[in-house]
Amino acid sequence: MAEQSIAGPAGGAMASAGDRSARARVVILLLSLALALSVFLSLISGASDASAVRVIRDWLTGAVPVDAALAARDQLIVFDIRMPRVLLGVLVGAALAVSGAVMQGLFRNPLADPGLIGVSAGSSLGAVAIIVLGRTWLAPVTLALGSLALPLAAFFGGLAVTLLLYAIATRQGRTSVATMLLAGLAIAALAMALTGILIFMADDRQLRDLTFWQLGSLAGATWPKIGTVGPVIVLALSAMPLLSRGLNALALGEATAGHLGIPVQRLKYTAIVGVSAAVGASVAVSGGIGFIGIVVPHLLRLAIGPDNRYLLPASALLGASLLLLADAVARTIVAPAELPIGIVTAVTGAPFFLWILLRRRGIVDL
Amino acid sequence: MCVVFRFRSALALMFGVLLAFTALPAGAGENTAVFSDTSRIASIGGSITEIVYALGEEGHLVARDSTSSFPQAALKLPNVGYMRALSPEGVLSVNPSGILALHGSGPKEAVDVLKKSSVPFIEVPERYSREGILEKIRIIGKALGVDAKAEKLATEMDAKLKSAEKQTASIKERKRILFVLSTQGGKILAAGSDTAGDGIIKLAGAVNAVDGFSGYKQMSDEAIVTARPDVILTMKNAGPPISEDELFANPSIASTPAGAARKVIGMDGGYLLGFGPRTAEAIHDLAVSLYGSQVTD
Numbered sequence: 065m066a067e068q069s070i071a072g073p074a075g076g077a078m079a080s081a082g083d084r085s086a087r088a089r090v091v092i093l094l095l096s097l098a099l100a101l102s103v104f105l106s107l108i109s110g111a112s113d114a115s116a117v118r119v120i121r122d123w124l125t126g127a128v129p130v131d132a133a134l135a136a137r138d139q140l141i142v143f144d145i146r147m148p149r150v151l152l153g154v155l156v157g158a159a160l161a162v163s164g165a166v167m168q169g170l171f172r173n174p175l176a177d178p179g180l181i182g183v184s185a186g187s188s189l190g191a192v193a194i195i196v197l198g199r200t201w202l203a204p205v206t207l208a209l210g211s212l213a214l215p216l217a218a219f220f221g222g223l224a225v226t227l228l229l230y231a232i233a234t235r236q237g238r239t240s241v242a243t244m245l246l247a248g249l250a251i252a253a254l255a256m257a258l259t260g261i262l263i264f265m266a267d268d269r270q271l272r273d274l275t276f277w278q279l280g281s282l283a284g285a286t287w288p289k290i291g292t293v294g295p296v297i298v299l300a301l302s303a304m305p306l307l308s309r310g311l312n313a314l315a316l317g318e319a320t321a322g323h324l325g326i327p328v329q330r331l332k333y334t335a336i337v338g339v340s341a342a343v344g345a346s347v348a349v350s351g352g353i354g355f356i357g358i359v360v361p362h363l364l365r366l367a368i369g370p371d372n373r374y375l376l377p378a379s380a381l382l383g384a385s386l387l388l389l390a391d392a393v394a395r396t397i398v399a400p401a402e403l404p405i406g407i408v409t410a411v412t413g414a415p416f417f418l419w420i421l422l423r424r425r426g427i428v429d430l
Numbered sequence: 431m432c433v434v435f436r437f438r439s440a441l442a443l444m445f446g447v448l449l450a451f452t453a454l455p456a457g458a459g460e461n462t463a464v465f466s467d468t469s470r471i472a473s474i475g476g477s478i479t480e481i482v483y484a485l486g487e488e489g490h491l492v493a494r495d496s497t498s499s500f501p502q503a504a505l506k507l508p509n510v511g512y513m514r515a516l517s518p519e520g521v522l523s524v525n526p527s528g529i530l531a532l533h534g535s536g537p538k539e540a541v542d543v544l545k546k547s548s549v550p551f552i553e554v555p556e557r558y559s560r561e562g563i564l565e566k567i568r569i570i571g572k573a574l575g576v577d578a579k580a581e582k583l584a585t586e587m588d589a590k591l592k593s594a595e596k597q598t599a600s601i602k603e604r605k606r607i608l609f610v611l612s613t614q615g616g617k618i619l620a621a622g623s624d625t626a627g628d629g630i631i632k633l634a635g636a637v638n639a640v641d642g643f644s645g646y647k648q649m650s651d652e653a654i655v656t657a658r659p660d661v662i663l664t665m666k667n668a669g670p671p672i673s674e675d676e677l678f679a680n681p682s683i684a685s686t687p688a689g690a691a692r693k694v695i696g697m698d699g700g701y702l703l704g705f706g707p708r709t710a711e712a713i714h715d716l717a718v719s720l721y722g723s724q725v726t727d
Contacts (some may be wrong), residue, residue: 112523132484133548140547198555267645281722283517284539400520401511 082172088374090353095381099154102385102392106150107142108391110401116146126137149285153391155297155348159342161383162304164357165364165375169311170335171244174365175420177357178343181229181248183222184354185255187340187347188278190221191261196262196270215293219344226250226336279407280351282391293345293413300342300379307335308372314339353406355413356383362420365371431477446467465550468574472521474513474531477563477706478523478554479504481570482530482709485579493524495535500669501707518543530573532556558629560591563705583707590710597725598635598717605720606639607631608659608688608701613672616680620649627690627702631663633709634716651682659688665699672696687693695719 081326107116119142122129128137160178167176178184193216198206205214229251233244263274306340310331313321322328346353360383361375390412394405434571472493473479474505479615482488488681494507495516500673510520510697513532518540521529521696526549535541552573564649571580609627622643623628631638639659649657662683664672672695683689701712717725 110523111517112518114519114522136548137525140543141522144543144546145522264648271645275450283515284537286539286542287542289539330495394697395517395519398511400516400517402510402517403495404515 072412075114081386084369084371086376088371088378091201091349091364092374092378092381093380095385099381099388100386101386101399103150103365104153105148106153106388106392108313109143109396110146111395111402112138112141113139113244115133116142119143126353127238139231140159144287145285148287148290149282150289151294152285152349153388155290156293156353157344157356157384158301158380159297159383160353160356161360161379162376163339163342164303164383165361165379166304166307166335167357168361169314169372170218170332172315174362175245175358176244178222179352179357180243182225182255182341182369182378183229183340184352185252185259186225187218187222187353189255189259190217190219191348192259192262193217193221195265195274215296215345215348216346219296219341221255222344222347223337223340225255226338226403227341227376230336231242234387278352279404280409281402282350282373282387283402284349293349296341296345300338300345304342304376305373306332307338308376311335311372317389351404351406353387354410355417356409357385358420359413359416360386365408372423441613452703463552463569463572465552465573467527470525470527471574472510472524472529473498473527474510474521474530474535475554475556476500476700477532477566477704478532478570478723480582480704480706480708481567481583482574484583485571485574485576487574487576487579492526493521497700501689502665502677509655514539515591516544518547520674522549528552528573528658530554530570532537539609542701545675556669558626558635558705560588560595562629562705563591563709564588566706585708587707591713593727594710594713594717595633595635597714597723600726601635601721601724604658605636606619606658606687607636607661607663607720608639608654608657608686609646609663610672610677613676613680618649618683620654626705627663630702630709630712633713634720636661636716636720651680654682657684657686659686660691662694663702663716664689664694665702667698667700681726698718 105161115138120139121127123139123143147299163178166175166180167178170173170176191214194202194206194214198213199333202213209216213430229244232247233240242295263271266274310321310326310328311339313326314328314331316324318328321331335373361379363377364378387409390408391405392409394403397403444637453511468487468490470488470492471482473482473491475497476497476499477496479494480490480493480500483504488503491504491507493503493510495513496509497513498504498507508524510524512519513535515537516535521540521544527545529549529551531541531551532554535553540598541551549686550567554569556562557565558611564587564660567580567584567587568577571577571583606620609621609626609631610626611621613619621638622640622642622645623638624644625646628638628640640658641722662677664677674692678684678689678692679695688694697716701708704712714725
């Protein structure tokens with residue numbers, strides 16, 4: 065694999081920086097609109113005929129419904145099933161896309177992705193450990209942390225993998241992309257093997273839960289869960305924009321970034337902790353949802369260029385929208401049953417990823 | 431700017447709802463043992479659907495899960511998905527007046543939401559024994575308000591099951607059976623104790639060749655050789671079929687008495703493992719396959 069770096073904001077672009085940023089602002093505005101639309105579409109779509117618009121209107125105006133039982137059912141569907149799910153979709157979609165973009169900036173490689181290099185596998189390992197051992201060996205942990213145990217375990221699993229990966233791939237302040245990818249594969253394999261051992265220890269019930277959990281789904285969205293992982297994701301996401309200037313400088317190489325006055329080491333650690341937190345929390349609640357982290361930032365680089373100041377917020381908006389739409393498909397296409405969303409994102413994302421690879425073989429314009 | 435404003439107001443609305451949500455009254459999801467309204471029942475779990483049909487109460491059903499494939503008529507009902515991966519909105523979308531769910535239905539979050547809705551939710555326990563089947567019938571009958579019918583069915587079933595078990599009572603040479611759930615990747619996934627496979631093997635007067643673990647686990651080659659099964663039992667019509675050739679191509683299976691005689695029995699999964707109204711026949715069929723003419727009526 066040849067080492068390639070993303071052209072910096074100043075390099076390789078035909079358009080002037082001014083044109084680029086104006087265009088990026090327009091795109092971000094459009095993406096905001098798209099997200100609002102996706103939220104609306106997700107709220108009004110579902111297996112049942114519950115009307116979100118009517119429920120919310122009635123609830124806001126305090127109208128007394130004609131059929132109280134039906135109204136109660138619809139209220140439950142809208143407030144307890146769809147709404148937490150939509151909110152979780154927004155959080156997870158944004159977290160995965162932004163984490164992907166930050167990873168790609170950090171490793172100066174457009175194909176870096178938390179899923180590809182084992183961070184998700186590490187998070188899975190942490191989460192599965194809690195699911196399987198939560199009542200036996202890890203009982204003190206789960207008792208002490210309660211519902212926080214799972215997302216925290218996923219977080220530390222992801223963090224451990226990221227730090228290990230970085231330590232392995234970085235020599236004398238230079239991160240080797242090839243080493244990173246290979247080490248990522250090895251660590252992911254190791255984490256999966258350990259997960260496999262846990263799966264072997266699991267009983268039937270846990271086993272089936274795990275299988276579905278690994279396929280990925282937003283189905284477990286409940287308010288208490290959002291209360292647990294929401295703050296973690298929001299905190300991690302709000303730290304990310306602070307990195308954009310540093311990541312832009314990093315595209316020119318670590319030494320150059322250092323000369324420009326960027327605290328490179330601190331930047332790297334902030335990015336790593338942020339990504340681990342966001343991905344860890346996402347994996348904990350929604351399992352393995354793939355490809356959002358690669359597809360979204362890549363699409364946006366084609367549209368608005370590699371400037372992280374615009375790329376990160378745009379990734380958050382598009383990631384959230386795409387995941388919401390994928391979930392809407394998952395919830396309605398086989399109604400009254402539903403598909404795991406990981407299947408929907410992989411079926412659409414995997415061919416796109418192949419297309420990226422094919423393009424890279426030809427011209428490289430990233 | 432108008433766009434941004436709209437987006438913000440949507441966000442504000444969402445957060446407003448989020449904050450105010452705590453003030454909403456919780457649904458009265460009382461777990462009663464009798465449905466007050468039996469007009470629209472969702473049946474989750476193959477054996478539950480079969481029992482509802484056996485009671486002649488199928489007119490109440492409005493939905494089933496993907497494991498409910500018998501009787502044929504049940505396939506016409508809307509399918510709410512696999513019993514362990516239920517979508518709460520999917521279940522509520524058929525407007526059930528009651529939900530009958532076999533133990534193990536899930537995921538937990540989905541069941542919690544369903545219990546929170548005003549729809550009564552009755553969980554039916556599952557035990558892999560004769561008493562377990564009778565208990566299911568009585569609980570379902572009570573829920574649907576047809577106790578007398580259920581009692582009659584339970585008495586019939588009890589007699590049928592007892593005579594099915596008696597057919598093999600006098601047999602001295604007990605066959606050892608290995609129940610193989612899957613052979614994916616050449617790995618044998620076998621049924622230990624506390625499984626439906628183990629339960630049906632015992633009812634048919636045979637011995638589970640596996641001891642030492644519960645649930646379904648992968649068995650090592652040596653463990654299979656040590657288990658010395660006389661017969662391999664597999665499921666049909668549930669996922670990819672297990673081919674005999676593939677089974678006996680496994681050297682450890684080939685070295686067992688079952689491998690030497692190429693003795694494998696394949697039965698319909700729902701029929702064999704359902705622990706419902708058809709279990710007495712399943713016991714009989716399995717016993718005849720195992721012991722042939724030694725089975726006494």
